[in-house]
Amino acid sequence: xxxxxxxxxxxxxxxxxxxxxxxxxxxxxxxxxxxxxxxxxxxxxxxxxxxxxxxxxxxxxxxxxxxxxxxxxxxxxxxxxxxxxxxxxxxxxxxxxxxxxxxxxxxxxxxxxxxxxxxxxxxxxxxxxxxxxxxxxxxxxxxxxxxxxxxxxxxxxxxxxxxxxxxxxxxxxxxxxxxxxxxxxxxxxxxxxxxxxxxxxxxxxxxxxxxxxxxxxxxxxxxxxxxxxxxxxxxxxxxxxxxxxxxxxxxxxxxxxxxxxxxxxxxxxxxxxxxxxxxxxxxxxxxxxxxxxxxxxxxxxxxxxxxxxxxxxxxxxxxxxxxxxxxxxxxxxxxxxxxxxxxxxxxxxxxxxxxxxxxxxxxxxxxxxxxxxxxxxxxxxxxxxxxxxxxxxxxxxxxxxxxxxxxxxxxxxxxxxxxxxxxxxxxxxxxxxxxxxxxxxxxxxxxxxxxxxxxxxxxxxxxxxxxxxxxxxxxxxxxxxxxxxxxxxxxxxxxxxxxxxxxxxxxxxxxxxxxxxxxxxxxxxxxxxxxxxxxxxxxxxxxxxxxxxxxxxxxxxxxxxxxxxxxxxxxxxxxxxxxxxxxxxxxxxxxxxxxxxxxxxxxxxxxxxxxxxxxxxxxxxxxxxxxxxxxxxxxxxxxxxxxxxxxxxxxxxxxxxxxxxxxxxxxxxxx
Numbered sequence: 175x176x177x178x179x180x181x182x183x184x185x186x187x188x189x190x191x192x193x194x195x196x197x198x199x200x201x202x203x204x205x206x207x208x209x210x211x212x213x214x215x216x217x218x219x220x221x222x223x224x225x226x227x228x229x230x231x232x233x234x235x236x237x238x239x240x241x242x243x244x245x246x247x248x249x250x251x252x253x254x255x256x257x258x259x260x261x262x263x264x265x266x267x268x269x270x271x272x273x274x275x276x277x278x279x280x281x282x283x284x285x286x287x288x289x290x291x292x293x294x295x296x297x298x299x300x301x302x303x304x305x306x307x308x309x310x311x312x313x314x315x316x317x318x319x320x321x322x323x324x325x326x327x328x329x330x331x332x333x334x335x336x337x338x339x340x341x342x343x344x345x346x347x348x349x350x351x352x353x354x355x356x357x358x359x360x361x362x363x364x365x366x367x368x369x370x371x372x373x374x375x376x377x378x379x380x381x382x383x384x385x386x387x388x389x390x391x392x393x394x395x396x397x398x399x400x401x402x403x404x405x406x407x408x409x410x411x412x413x414x415x416x417x418x419x420x421x422x423x424x425x426x427x428x429x430x431x432x433x434x435x436x437x438x439x440x441x442x443x444x445x446x447x448x449x450x451x452x453x454x455x456x457x458x459x460x461x462x463x464x465x466x467x468x469x470x471x472x473x474x475x476x477x478x479x480x481x482x483x484x485x486x487x488x489x490x491x492x493x494x495x496x497x498x499x500x501x502x503x504x505x506x507x508x509x510x511x512x513x514x515x516x517x518x519x520x521x522x523x524x525x526x527x528x529x530x531x532x533x534x535x536x537x538x539x540x541x542x543x544x545x546x547x548x549x550x551x552x553x554x555x556x557x558x559x560x561x562x563x564x565x566x567x568x569x570x571x572x573x574x575x576x577x578x579x580x581x582x583x584x585x586x587x588x589x590x591x592x593x594x595x596x597x598x599x600x601x602x603x604x605x606x607x608x609x610x611x612x613x614x615x616x617x618x619x620x621x622x623x624x625x626x627x628x629x630x631x632x633x634x635x636x637x638x639x640x641x642x643x644x645x646x647x648x649x650x651x652x653x654x655x656x657x658x659x660x661x662x663x664x665x666x667x668x669x670x671x672x673x674x675x676x677x678x679x680x681x682x683x684x685x686x687x688x689x690x691x692x693x694x695x696x697x698x699x700x701x702x703x704x705x706x707x708x709x710x711x712x713x714x715x716x717x718x719x720x721x722x723x724x725x726x727x728x729x730x731x732x733x734x735x736x737x738x739x740x741x742x743x744x745x746x747x748x749x750x751x752x753x754x755x756x757x758x759x760x761x762x763x764x765x766x767x768x769x770x771x772x773x774x775x776x777x778x779x780x781x782x783x784x785x786x787x788x789x790x791x792x793x794x795x796x797x798x799x800x801x802x803x804x805x806x807x808x809x810x811x812x813x814x815x816x817x818x819x820x821x822x823x824x825x826x827x828x829x830x831x832x833x834x835x836x837x838x839x840x841x842x843x844x845x
Contacts, residue, residue: 199499200499202548202551203495203498203499203544203548204495206495206544206547206548206551207491207492207494207495207544208491210491210540210543210544210547211487211488211491211540214487214491214536214539214540214543215484215487215488215536217536218483218487218533218535218536219480221355223535223536225354225355225356226535227533227535227536228354228356228358228360229450230521230533230534230535231360231389231447231475231525231531231533232358232360232447232450232451233447233450233451234518234521234522234525234531235389235391235392235447235475235525235531236392236447236448236450236451237522238526239391239392239393239394240391240393240473240526241393242393242394242398242399242467243467243470243471243473245421245422246399246400246423246463246466246467246470247287247373247399247422247423247424247425247462247463247466247467248399248400248401248402248418248419248422248423248424248425249399249400249401249402249424249425249426249427249429249457249459249460249463250274250278250401250402250403250404250407250424250425250426250427250459251401251402251403251404251427251428251429251430251457251459252264252404252426252427252428252429253403253404253428253429253430254430255403255405256403256404256405259403259405260404260405265290267296267298267301268292268296268298268301268302268304268305269298269300269301269304269305270408271288271290271305271308271426272304272305272306272307272308272309273308273408274404274407274408274426275288275305275308275309275313276308277407277408277409277410278407278410278419278424279310279312281407281410281418281419281420282417282419282420282421282422283312283419283420283422283423283424284312284377284421284422284423285312285313285314285373285376285377285423285424286312286313286314286423286424286426287313287314287316287347287369287373287423287424287425287426287462288313288314288315288316288426288427289316289349289369289425289426289427289428289442289458289459289462290315290316290426290427291315291316291317291318291333291335291349292305292315292335292336292339293318293333293334293335293336294336295336302336302338302339303338305339306338306339306341306342307342309339309340309342309343309344310342310343310344311343311344311345311376312376313344313345314344314345314346314347314369314372314373314376315335315339315340315344315345315346315347316335316346316347316348316349316369317332317333317334317335317346317347317348317349317369318332318333318348318349318350319331319332319333319348319350319365320332320333320350332348334346345372345376346367346372347365347367347368347369347370347371347372347373348363348365348367348368348369349368349369349458349462350363350365351363351444351458351461352364353444353445357445358444358445358446358447358449358450359390359444359445359446359456359461360389360390360446360447361387361388361389361390362384362388362389362390362465362468362469362474363465364384364386364388366383368465369462369465370462370463370465370466370469371469373423373425373462373466374466374469374470377423379470381469381470381472382469382472384468384469384474385474385476387477388468388474388475388476388477389474389475389476389477389531390446390447390464390465390468390474390475391464391468391473391474391475391529392446392447392448392456392464393464393467394448395448395451395452395454395456396448396452396454396455396456396457396460397429397460398460399460399463399464401429401460402414402418404426407419407424407426423466425459425462425463425466426459427442427457427458427459427462428442428443428457428458428459429457429458429459429460430443430457442457442458442459443455443456443457443458444456444458444461446461472529473529474529475525475529475530475531476529476530476531477530477531478524478530478531478532478533482532483532483533483536486532486536486537487536487537487540489537490513490517490536490537490538490540490541490544491540491541491544493513493541494509494510494513494540494541494542494543494544494545494548495544495548497509497513497541497545498544498545498548498549498552501552502545502548502549502552502553506545506548506549509545510541510542510545510546513538513541513542513545514534514538514541514542517534517535517537517538517541518534518538520532520534521533521534560581590710590711590712591710591711591712592708592709592710592711593654593655593708593709593711594654594662594706594707594708594709595652595653595654595655595662595706595707595708595709595711595724595728596652596653596654596662596663596665596666596704596705596706596752597650597651597652597666597704597705597706597709597724597728597729597732598634598639598649598650598651598652598653598666598669598670598702598703598704598732599648599649599650599702599703599704599732599733599735599736600630600648600649600650600651600670600673600700600701600702600703600736601647601648601700601701601736601737602626602647602648602698602699602700603699603700603701603739603740604699605646605647608622608696608698611696622696623646623647625680626647626677626680626698627644627647627649629673629676629677629679629680630649630673630676630677630700631649632676633669633672633673633676634649634651634669634673636669636672637653637665637666637668637669637672638653638659638662638665639651639652639653639665639666639669640652640653640655640656640722642721642722642723642724643721643723648736651666651669652709652711652724653665653666655711655724656711656722662706663704663706663751663752663755663756664755664756664759664760666704666706666752667704667746667748667752667756667760667782670702670704670745670746670782671746671782671784673700673702674700674702674745674746674784677698677699677700680698681695681697681698684696684697684698685697699745700745701736701737701739701740701745701746701747702736702739702745702746702747703731703732703733703734703735703736703737703738703739703746703747703748704732704735704746704747704748704749704752705728705729705731705732705735705748705749705751705752706728706749706751706752706755707726707727707728707731707749707751708726708728709724709725709726709728709729710724710725710726711723711724711725728749728751730770731749731770731777732749734768734770734771735747735748735749735768735779738768738779741836742765742766742779742781742833742836743830743832743833743835743836744765744781744830744832744833745784746781746782746784747765747779747780747781748762748779748780748781748782749777749778749779749780750777750778750779750780752780753778753780756782757790758789758790759789759790760782760789760790761782761783761789761790761792761793762780762781762782762783762790763780763781763782763783763793763798763801763827763830764778764779764780764801764802764805765779765780765781765833766778766779766805766808766837767779767809781830781833783827783829784829793827797823797826797827800819800822800823800826801823801827803819804816804819804820804823807819808837808841813841813842816837816841817838817841817842820834820835820837820838
């Protein structure tokens, strides 16, 4: 066991106390949490990570979005039915747009936005004049602004409607759409004179300017807004319900009746957060309507400040450290799942009701990474611990006990403790004679001892015993340490009986080998002493070398009992406490009282009838009574009476014939 103890001491010496180990664990967790925080804080501002956060925004902002504000813009769609009804190719003559403006104004429209850029003169004579005549302060025309970024300069190009269209009071608003790097529209364009902003201003509606990087809250997929076809709006009395345009803001633009897909693309149609769910693009006119309502109802979403994001990552890493400060296991998995859910749900609640988007991925990843990293560290430590325990104790404990120790190392409490143990000593009878016979062949003697100790050790380990040491041809083992074993006395006796059977098998092999070689066979006999009592078990030795062993009077008595087996002519002698523990299950019989050196009271010794079947009942009551009467005579000094009973008892208990014969000799001698 010395190797096992050296390994165990090396394992725990750095942190000898639970408090020290707890401090070391907390330091390790703090290092892991700090590293995870630093990595995620840097990574969360990278392009790929921002794109991932943007996709999360797409999902959360379209999950149960707020209802579209009442009396929002109405879309007049330049769509397929309108192309079919008008029978014209695009671009349509501008006088038709003039007719539309007049029809909408007559129908009661409050503000009219034409999401069409009229930057160049029309090819049709008089068409521009007809449109200009219809325009007024209630009309907003689309303008375009393009940013060209080259290695040499940054150039802004703005395209405005023809001056003649704004001379009558019509205003222009920038209708350009700013897309994210993945081609999705998520942010409100920051143009002071944006198309939607000018529509609001022209209608006399006050609004709060959006903050930098404000995110657009969508209200549904394509065609969420009320939409009528262009040809219907030209003659609303013929095609539309009365009063449909009264007091409404109307946006005119391309809007295909069947929303184009992302694969097919489409004119003046863009990907929005809804596209992630539907796969459909949204028309530019409807996007302007969405921006209009975001500004009017203050529904745009503010991105969380950088400081908030950094704090969220730090808090998540710290909470994960607290969650794993003692141990990791299935509760850690539950905590990680709960943390991820809390991050996602919290982010959605902030977005939905606070109009603030705090990306949940970084804090969720921070929590799970810290927990997973510590879990991996714990697993690696436990794996090393199990491997160490397996290597250290596999030579001394049975595989079952080694597995129990490896699965629960807390059961291994070393350093000295008081415990009730059962101790076994086994020695070879007549080993000096065997050694003398093989003195010229030491290798054969060594091989013989190994052939004996191997099966004896295997029996001990199979019975759950701990091998303390080998002393030449002797073996010392004990039960009920380092792991508790309730039936340790019975298991020790079972091991003793098994050891006798192993010796019988070895003698049969040796006899067969001797016959084949024409030699006289070597016969091995062993004596086994077993005793149970309170001992001190733990590290015994010096600072340089020590052993996991036991000390106490029960150990001394077990050793003495092993030596007394040759006196009484039985292979197994057990102490009184051992006998008491197994008497209800095994055929135990008392033999004598032995005065142990250093003791004033004699110790009662017993043996186990190894060949008897059926437990204690295998010895009938009459025989037991006769044997007890024999012992009473011995203890009372009635030697003649005791001697008179021996022959009859030897016939009843032939396994004890040698014992009775030696007791006869002892009775004949004066004391």
